[in-house]
Amino acid sequence: MKVAVRTTGHVMGCKQALLAGLLCLLSGIVCAQPQAPASLAEQRAKAVTEVVLGILSYARWPVEPDRLRLCVIGPTEYTDDLLKGTTQATGRPVTVRRLLASNPTIAGECDAAYIGKLTVEERNHLFAALTGRPVLSISESDDQCTVGSLFCLRVSDEQVSFEVNLDSVARSGVRIHPSVLQLSRRKPAAT
Structure with a gap:
């Protein structure tokens, strides 16, 4: 027992x-x-970071920088993830910093500019400073992508897409791989 x-x-x-x-x-x-992003804003910020890094990876400057200098100019909604700094898929580090639109060193200290909400006067001043300089500009705001910026982001709940201003690309001195130009023509997926 x-x-x-x-x-x-x-x-x-x-x-x-x-x-x-x-x-x-x-x-x-x-x-x-893996932890899911806590909010829609975090998801958008991560998606914007991926798109911006993708655009930058298909750009070529007249003199390739060892460390890409990305300047965030003006108030932005989706740069929280981008501001942490990162490394491109090629291994090139990306240094990200915020600058005021009126900063006179933008054209000389930035290889790329991520542009947030600016007044018309600030935008005009910024693009006048960038004219003739090899600076890739990406606009976050809802403009028509007709003046200044090379790329204009379109952020929605479903995806981040972009438009390309071919005139600005031609005048920038920065060469953009044709694949990126083709991507901008792609229509969003129907949901």
């Missing part, structure tokens, strides 16, 4: 140990799952 009790206790102990092990295993799997 003592053996039967011991066996029953041993079986119960094995079941508990097995259950505890299974719970530990499942909790490890749950913890290992």
Whole structure:
């Protein structure tokens, strides 16, 4: 009888140990799952970062910089992720910093400019300073992509797309791979 009790206790102990092990295993799997962005704003910021880095990777400057200098100019909505700085897929580091639109060093200290919401006067001043300089400009605001910026982002809940201002690209001195120009013509997926 003592053996039967011991066996029953041993079986119960094995079941508990097995259950505890299974719970530990499942909790490890749950913890290992990538954390989803907490908000739609974070998702958009990550998507904008991917698009901006993609555009930059298909651009060629007259003198290729070892470290790409991206300047964020004006108030922006989607640069939280971008401002952390990053490295391109090619391994080239990207240094990101904020500057005021009136900063006179933009044309000489920026290889690319991510432009947020600016007044008409600030935009005109900025693009006058960038004229004739090899600076790739990407506009976040909802302009028509007709004046100044090489690329204009279109951010929605479903995706981030962009338009290209071919006239600005031609005058910028920055060469853009034709694949990027083709991507800008692609229509958003129907949902």
